Amino acid sequence: MPHSSAVPSGACDTNESLESLVASLVDHHRLPHGDVKSGDITRPLSEMANEELAAIREGLLDEEECVRLDQLGEWLEQDMVRLKPLLEERRERQVSSWALAHPESRLCHEGRTLLVNAIGRDTAAPGGELPADPASDVAALLVGLEARGESALTRWALDRYLRLSGDYPQARLLSLFGTCHALSGARRALQRRPTPGQDPEHPARLAESMAECRHYLMLAERIAEFRFPPLVIAVGVSGSGKSRFTSGLVSRLGAIRVCSDAERRRLHDLPQDKAYPQAQAGSPAVDIFDEAATERTYRHLASCAGTLLDAGIPACVDATCLKRWQRDLLRQQAEARGLPCLVVSFEADEGTLRGRIEKRACLQGVEVAVSLALLDHQLVELEPFGDEERLHLVHLDTTANNAAETLVDLIEDHVRLV
Template identity: 30%
Template sequence: MSSPPSRKPSARRADATLHGILHVANRLRAARRSLRGLDATLRRPGSYRHPAGGIVRIETHISVVYLAGRFAYKVIKPVAPGFADFTSAATRERCCEAQLRLNRPLARGLYADVIPIARRAGVLALGAGGVAVEHVVKMRRFDEAMLFSSLAAHAALTPRDVDGAAKRLAHYHLSAPRNAPSSRYGSATLVRTQVETINAPLLANCSHPALPGIAAWCARQLDELAPLIERRRAEGFVRGCHGDLHLDNVVRWRGAIAMFDCIDFDDALRWIDVAADVAFLVMDLRARAEPRLANRLLNRWLETSGDYAALSLMPLYIAYRALVRAWVACLKAGYVAGRNVAVPQPALRYLEVAREQTQNPAPVLLLCHGFSGSGKSVASRALADLCGAVRVSSDAERKRMRPVSDAQMTLGAEHYTQAARHAIYDHLLGLAHGVLQSGHSVIVDATFLETSHRSTFFALAERLGVPARILDFRADPAVLAQRIEARQLGPRDLSDADTATLAHQLASADALTPEEQALTLSFDTAVPMAAFDSPEYWRAVIQWMQPRMEAVAAASRVTNAAC
């Protein structure tokens, strides 16, 4: 008897796909049967072992949260949304345990426990003995008005909030796990797949004039940056990150900043380059708050982490994160399928952020100049927030080059010798070089009182074809001394300069040459500190940078008009 003909591979694949769909459907039905009555149980105040008050129920596409008194209880729904499969009770339990474990480092005290739910005498009960049919994550409640998304919506998000978030995230990244469970995580190949996986449905289902150009730019960036992505992966910058840092997942809580609800269901989305992690929050601040706060977050994260090499990847990762949120907004609006569908309004702001990354202005080099106490550090921080330049600080880098404990925070005289000064300027030169090559403008915050140091930086600008200017910050010597004395009596400051340092500077500083004076913009810092935040104070430097800034703004207006 002859054997039956073998089936074609395509038919076998179709059978396997159908079998998988049926398997998921069966598990969904089984899960829903086993959890019958769970929602009613968690809606009853008497189900909880503490005063619950009126229960508030909040549902997302993969979970339901019940707000009960001082706590919140999160249940993972038995769903299979495509990016994950939660139809198995064991999978949901593992995710609950992962949420508790993975979120605690960035959300101190917010995650309390994982609570089993068992059926006792035919009734579901929290924390009951017996075999658990479900698990919930117990969290301490916070004021939802303190979410960064709510604060941003009401223009109440402050620079202090952003500073806290930047430092919290940078310190976490510095100590985050580095033993990735797979060598493919964070690889150039996987990053390409992740970006293409987002671009494909946007191109197929949404009608927006910027989408083809953004997708083409992403492809070029992936080609160009693949070696850097791989090098950073080899150097250990792919770490166990948060992975989902939008404004809805960051909150003011108990006098600090907490970041919660990290990616717990897909290691490939959590084990990423730290640059991709911070890029998410930078992106969402640009989309939903204001550019100044986004610029501030990036600068504070860079100053704390010292990871200026991440800047080369930042435009790509910001664009990718913006595309992810744009597609999520499309899904929420019901845009699952269909060609040439108009993009829903919530997605437009994200597509604009992605498009902006493709048209960054040409970089410039700005050198701070001034004696200790001149206010150049405070002023240059405000300018960086305003114009989007990256600021590198001699005070911060000197401490980074010579790590000391808190008890020895003030550096000794050996760190301020002529050789030490040359070393720090050489280090700043290398940082400025890298920042400029990444396509970002840079403000170098140092005294620049020696002609040789200024000349070296102007030579760098000439080699790179980058325009350069000196920002000269001035105040009377008596004011300089008063500021230094007040700084020494106040909160700990990065600067170690004292009045003796100032006296030496006043006696030995090299005057600006006529050629340098022609490239100098002067600023009187004997003004209220709030003046530094005003564009009017910076009119001279903004007017000089305006052609580059206007080029981006003009392109933005053209795109918006086309929409």
């Protein structure tokens, strides 16, 4: 579907790539937020939504569409009430939109210009100049990409943003802000309708404008739709292929990966690119792999996964999960919510495991002997699956040629059967 906001592809020279844009968003949302206004936290968003709904209602001629629009309005009101405590809790995180600081930006991908202001946010929309939760910027980007049929990029952007920021609670707000931004898109489409009698191509342009409006309204309904997301727990020792194969779940199923490696470092305020903490100023290095640190990490992983499930987003925990208590802790996040859970055991013969680890150690400049010793330790520590776990368990041979497709099929089949 064509969009009048598109600009010539030649403008890509100074545009943002999606990877740099996501990193820029994370940095912007970490800036000092300045004075935080008091008052009803939902009022600006409610006023924005009501103005958008009123503008769209004036342009719709179909009675059925007006009824569906009213239903969207009711859902928004209910969701604001439901999420008001979380919005209030995050009040001090409010920040002016990234789009206001980058008005001339563009988002390019593979030579194509996808979005203006890079995140596609309408800064002229009602309340667009006011500080808001970072979820508003992220939702604008996701809506812009989804509206252009870029579902794979939408999923990659969200997975990347949450991994870099660690702001998983934000996920619960994305449907609320996303619905509002989709309504903004519908309103903009209606505003581009040609004036009757002044445009020889009026009927065709009118049909195009109305089609785009309905496209955004359908997207708003899809965002607001209640979902039953699955939880996938990836189990396996180093070299088993967990990270490689679970990365495919992001684009194929829209799952967000919660990685133990990234979250363990985040809990200890370590850079994501540093493998092990080093001693400084005569102080010993902190052992981020001791029993206490590991328990803290898995409890954090469980919390992050639960937050994603509450947001209606499929979650995939990428961790070794050697111990049964670790797997139980994670599985309970789905069971407590009545949601499907799948435990995937990523497996390969020992020769393949050692070969993969040796290759990875050489690429990373790590001692091969140390990496192999870690594998031996993990193989000893890996506890067998219990009877209750087997109800959710599937085994995946990661040496098979079709392992990636098999994993997706297993998850889809399991979700349909639960």
